[in-house]
Amino acid sequence: MTPRPASAMHMDSAAPLLDAIDRQIIVATQSGLPRVARPYHAIAAQLNLTAEEVMRRLQQMLATGIIRRIGAVPNHYALGYKANGMSVWDVPDERVHELGEKIGALDAVSHCYHRPRHLPAWPYNLFAMVHGRDRDEVEVKVRHIAELLGTADRGHTVLYSTRILKKTGLRIT
C-alpha cells in the first residue's frame, strides 16, 4: 500500500510509514486477539518475532493512531440497540468544525463526520450516527442535537437502515 497523499486531512498528515513487520502484525491481529494467557507472545511466535517487539510495535501504533483502540466491539443489535439512525444536518460550512466537535461529544453519537454536499439532491454536510433501543429513543436524541445546534440547523433528516445488504468489514492482505 502507498502512504497517504499530500491532500490527506491535516489530522492524518503525520501518518508514519508502516514497515513489513508492522503489516504482518496487522494481518495477524485484525480479526482479533487470541484468548490465551499470553496473547502477544502467541502472535510473536506465529510471526517469528519476540513478544517485546510485537508489544513495542503495538504501543507505537496506538501512540500514532494507526490503532484506534484495543478492546471489544459490541454488536449494538445484540445489546438491544435496534434502531440506528444516520442523522444528517445542513449547517454553515464555516461552523461545521466547531459544531461537529460538540455533536461528536454526545453519548448517543457513535460516529460524526463532515462530508461534502451534493446539491441539489443532498444539502447535508454534517453526519452523526445515533443509536437507540427504538426509533422513539433515536428521535429524542435527534431533537436534543437540533436544540444544541439552534439556528445553525438549516435542515436535517434521519435515515434509518432497513436492511444490511453486506457487512464484511475492512481487511488488508
Next chain:
Amino acid sequence: MDALDRAIINNLQGGFPVCDEPYREVAGRLGTSAEELMRRLDVLLENGTLSRFGPMYHAERLGGGLTLAAMQIPTDDFERVAEIVNAFPEVAHNYAREHALNMWFVLATETPERIDQVIAAIERDTGYTVHNMPKREEFFVGLRFEA
C-alpha cells in the same frame, strides 16, 4: 448475560493492556480470573454479543482509501443493483436506508486512487449515479455502548 458479562462489555471497549499477561491484569480489575475472562469472551464472541475483540485499526492511516457513497435506486431494480454493488470486494458495508438516496455503502481500497476507479466501475455496471461522500473531517466520539 449476567453482571460479569456486562462488566466485561462495559469495561473492555478500549484500553486492553499491552503487557505479558493482559487477561490476568483485566481479570484482576473485574474481580475474576484470567481463565474465566477468556472463557466469557469466547462465549460473547460466539453468540454474537461481541462482533470482535482485538486492535481496531484506523483504515486510512494504513494508507488505503475509504469513503461513503450513496445511490438512488428504483425499488423494482434494487435487488439487481445490490447484487452488483456487493460483488465488488472493495464494498465493505452496504445498507438499505429510507430516503430517496436508498443505498449507502462504504468503499475500502488498497490505495486512495482506487476509490474513483471503483466508483466509475459501479456506475458503469449498474447504470446509476454514485454520490461520493468522503469524510472531510472526523470528529472525536467516545463510543460506549452500555450493556
